[in-house]
Amino acid sequence: MSEPNHARRLGAIWLVATLIATPLVIFVLGPVLPPGNGSEQASGHVTDNTVLMAVMTPVLLLLIVYFVYALVAFRQEPGGILEGPAIRGNARVQIAWIVVTSAIVLSLAAYGTARLLEDGAGSGGGSSPVVVPAGPKLQVQVIGQQWAFTYRYPSYGGVETPHLVLPVGQMVELHVTSLDVVHSFWAYQLGVKADANPGQDNIAFVKPTELESFSVRCSELCGLWHGYMFDHGNVVSAADFKSWIAQQRVKFAPSQKLLPPYSTTYIPEPARRAG
Amino acid sequence: MSDTEAAERAAMPTWRRLLGFxxxxxxxxxxxxxxxxxxxxxxxxxxxxxxxxxxxxxxxxxxxxxxxxxxxxxxxxxxxxxxxxxxxxxxxxxRAKEGRGVSRYFGLCTDHKVVGMQYLVGIGIFFFVGGVNAMLIRLELLNPTPTTIGPSQYLSLVGMHGTMMMGMMTSGILGPFANYFVPLMIGARRMAFPRIEALTFWLLMAAGFILMSTIFFGGFPTGWTGYQPLADQTVAGMDSYLCFFALVGLSMTLLGLNMLATIISLRAPGLTWSRLPIFVWAVFATSILMVLAAPMLIGTLLMAMLDRTIDTSFFVAGAGGSSFLYENLFWFFGHPEVYVLALPGFGIVLELIPVFTRKPLWGYRLAVAGMLGVSLMSFFVWQHHLFVSGINAALRPFYMLSTEIISIPTGFIFLCVMGTLWRARITLAVPMLFCLGWAFNFLIGGLSGVFLSDAPSDTDTHGSFFVMAHFHYTIMGGLIFTFFAAIYYWVPKMTGLSFNERLAKVHFWVMFIAFNSTFLPLFVLGMKGMPRRVSTYADNLQGLNVWVSVSAFVLGLSMLVFLVNLVYSLLIARNRSPHNPWRSKSLEWQTPTPVPVNNFEQIPVIESDPYDYGVPLAGNGVS
Structure with missing residues (x-):
């Protein structure tokens, strides 16, 4: 019995599997991938995740098909002591592998860079972000402290509220900072994450596109009640936002006088532990 | 000690024998x-x-x-x-205490084979402790609100589990198996610095107990990363973490130096670099990382200690310090550290697969290039841990690129494994099963890493359970699976006894299935928005969390299967292992069992690499 052409068989199985799986990943799995379409940035992440998944599927299938095939086709018979062929390498296969893997990872890096530079991707971009989206922006400051976030609206008299409410369709410029230890502001449905560092301003941009409630969680371990450092925010219409912020200004007017003046960073006292 | 000395000691009363070092x-x-x-x-x-x-x-x-x-x-x-x-x-x-007897295992002994066994048992114990911590964490996560364990104890468990595993298991393969087998594989009679070799082990044991003592001082709430200024703010349990990790860093540095010196200077005649067993190459690449990265950790923790004790303010904002400084320093060590965990696994897999496929290692040079490439590249990727931190944000494209590029040399390892399987004669013995388990797990771990290396996508996954699943796939799926492959492969050589094969296969299958059933859903949980290190989560995530917890308990059970096998095979049944059960052509299997104190009566002369499979009637490379 002559040896079948393993390479051709493998290639055929892989090709069929890829042709079936990749469209499924793109068109069935893609649309349900997180974090949803709460903002332009979140929708961007869905696209990114879909692209990454689509590129990964053929790679994953190639390896799995290969390993399963090898385990089925290239077995020692039970109790056998046969030796395999003494092949020590194949320059063409090696070069092809290096070229293909390099091409894949370099194009992924290029794609990631392009997407990052498009609108900052909702990711904390430091105190002077490289990418600043054009157009008017609503500034909101996110202040992390053990164990809650508060939000300041400098363009509305610096009012500070315990809830984040954003107008829909408006580009928001979040300035994230901390009063004590490192926190991380994570608005899941909006696709935004930025670390809150003491004495540092960390800017992220987000443009909410859907009227919805979103969750905010701290995603950097910040001590005892880290797991409880969450709240909910809302994306509302422009008119609702106007009336909400007016209410907040009235409601928090008494405490506003006691707060320090608005600043993009708050450097904590080098206060040591109690004692 | 000489035989007469030993006889004299045996004649002493018990209390007299207990005196001494x-x-x-x-x-x-x-x-x-x-x-x-x-x-x-x-x-x-x-x-x-x-x-x-x-x-x-x-x-x-x-x-x-x-x-x-x-x-x-x-x-x-x-x-x-x-x-x-x-x-x-x-x-x-x-040389100290190289005589016979059980007592040499309980003290300073400079025989590398004794140190290897000491490491295996010592690290095994701490691995067990870290595993129990994981079980308790999953117990708490059965419920979306805290029930069994309070938030403070929960964070201490998370910190102890992470630190124990990341600290102790860095030497998980190099400690037991490199110490034991590198001299045998390169035809040497000892390590280059036998006393330092013993020192690395006892430092690690001291460190392990220091970490466990944290429970008496309030634990520490920072996880294994010890981020500042939280670490500066917290109670004395943090000092246990700092001392533990600094000692581990010292032990790692010395271990790496010793390995480098041994591999460079004590190779047998004829053992050129291109004939070096691939496992030794992996140890070499890992040791470079240890020597260059671990001192960074020691320095960083020293600064943290000074911040806590004499109120320097390296990491305190507002007094000239910065939390960014700690993050930079820590991850400059921390990223090479994860390759310290991964590279020895590559070495084990590449070393074992030729034996169980009866083929020479395919693409030897490519494998070496892959491991050295990973080890070099790993110093240039650390800020991908800080994509959303706001630190050097303009450099994110660079770190994205370097992180993506590191998957090219990692891909070499996969290609070499696949090439070796090509038209092979595969035997699915237990060590081979664990190697194949590694291939699947590391594939998932590597591909999930692509999401994390992509800065836009990382915005969602950073700090979530997705990251947690990713590094458990690479570390537990990569390191621990190969750790067990090495145990099943080499312990018959170390003890002369064989494992019960049926129990070993049960161990593998339960562990492999339970591992994937535990960690695959964690990717989903992370993508659904569950952060790491929390004891509370959204109610709608409870179903998946219960699934994960139950799978994790089964995973824990698989470790008990291993323990039962260990006790049964090595202590009760004590079936003698055949001299070379895997018909390996590697040098360590050509020595008698048990290996004599001086390893080789005559230093062998090496005439080929140890992968002379597939050529009928070829010698074993030893003359």
Missing amino acids: NLLTAVILAIVGYYFGWWLGNQFSSSSRDYVADLDYNDVALILAYLFGVVGFLVGLGFANYPLARLIGRPPSL
């Missing part, structure tokens, strides 16, 4: 040193009070107590004898 003395001196340090610290520093945790503590006293405790421990074991003997002009003994 041994583990008992070491423990006593450790306790004495501990209380001396404690007393000394209290002389010039007053204690602080933490009103939240309701604790009194004195960082200076605790750190000095640990320091003097470790010194006492090492002196008690006899580590000071050699330098002191040299100082007073006495002829020092070049």
Whole structure:
């Protein structure tokens, strides 16, 4: 019995599997991938995740098909002591592998860079972000402290509220900072994450596109009640936002006088532990 | 010691035999040193009070107590004898306790085979402790709100689990298997620095107990990363973390130096670099990382200690310090560290697969290039841990690129494994099963890493359960699976006894299925928005969390299967293993079992690499 052409068989199985799986990943799995379409940035992440998944599927299938095939086709018979062929390498296969893997990872890096530079991707971009989206922006400051976030609206008299409410369709410029230890502001449905560092301003941009409630969680371990450092925010219409912020200004007017003046960073006292 | 000496000792009464430099003395001196340090610290520093945790503590006293405790421990074991003997002009003994008997396993012994066994058992115990912590974490996560464990204890468990695993398991393969087998594989009679070899082990054991002692001082809430300024703010349990990791760093640095020196200078005649077993290459690449990265950790933790004790402010914002500084320093060590965990696994897989496929290793040079490439590249990727932190945000494209590029040399390893399987004669023995398990797990781990290396996508996954699943796939799926492959492959050589194969196969299948059933859903949980290190989560995630917890308990059970097998096979049944059960052509299997103290009667001359499979009637490369 002559040896079948393993390479051709493998290639055929892989090709069929890829042709079936990749469209499924793109068109069935893609649309349900997180974090949803709460903002332009979140929708961007869905696209990114879909692209990454689509590129990964053929790679994953190639390896799995290969390993399963090898385990089925290239077995020692039970109790056998046969030796395999003494092949020590194949320059063409090696070069092809290096070229293909390099091409894949370099194009992924290029794609990631392009997407990052498009609108900052909702990711904390430091105190002077490289990418600043054009157009008017609503500034909101996110202040992390053990164990809650508060939000300041400098363009509305610096009012500070315990809830984040954003107008829909408006580009928001979040300035994230901390009063004590490192926190991380994570608005899941909006696709935004930025670390809150003491004495540092960390800017992220987000443009909410859907009227919805979103969750905010701290995603950097910040001590005892880290797991409880969450709240909910809302994306509302422009008119609702106007009336909400007016209410907040009235409601928090008494405490506003006691707060320090608005600043993009708050450097904590080098206060040591109690004692 | 000589035979007459041994006979004399045996004739002594028990109390007399307990005197001397041994583990008992070491423990006593450790306790004495501990209380001396404690007393000394209290002389010039007053204690602080933490009103939240309701604790009194004195960082200076605790750190000095640990320091003097470790010194006492090492002196008690006899580590000071050699330098002191040299100082007073006495002829020092070049080798310590290399005689026969069980007692050499419980003290300072410079025989690399004894140290290897010590490491295997010592690390095994701490691996078990870290595993129990994981079980408790999953117990708590059965419910979306805290039930069994309070938030403080929960964070301590998370921190202890992570730190124990990341700290102790860095030596998980290099400690037991490289110490035992590198000299055998390169035809040497010992390691280059036998006393340092013993020192690395006992430092690690001292460190392990220091980490466990954190529960007496309030634990630490920072996880294994010890981020500042949280670490500066918290109670004395943090000092245990700092001392533990600094000692582990010291042990790693010394272990790496010793390996490099041994591999460079003690190779047998004819063992050129291109004939070096691939496992030795993996150890070499790992050691480079250890030597270059671990000192960074020691320095960083020293700065953190100074911040906590004498109020320097390296990491305190507003007093000239920065939390970014700590993050940079930590991850400059921390990223090479994860390759310290991954590379030895590559070596084990590449070393074992030729044996069970009866083929030479495919693409030897490519595999070496892959491992050296990973080891070099791993110094240029650390800021991908800080994509959303706001640090050097303009450099994110660079770190994205370097992180993506590191998957090219990692891909070489996969290609070599696949090439070796091509038209092979595969036997699915237990070590081979674990190697194949590695291939699947590391594939998932590597591909999920692509999401994290992509800065836009990382915005969602950073700090979530997705990351947690990713690094458990690469570390547990990569390192621990190959750790067990190495155990099943080499312990028959180390002990001369064979494992029960049926139980071993049950162990593999339960572990492999439960591992994937535990960690695959965690990717989903992370993508659904569950952060790491929390004991509370959204109600709608409970179903998946219960699934994960139950799978994790089964995973824990698979470890019990292993323990049962270990006890049954090595202590009860004691079936002798055939001399070379895997018909390996590698040099370590050509030595007699048990391996004589001096390994080789005559240093072998090497004439080929150890992968002479597939050529009928070829010699084993040893003349």
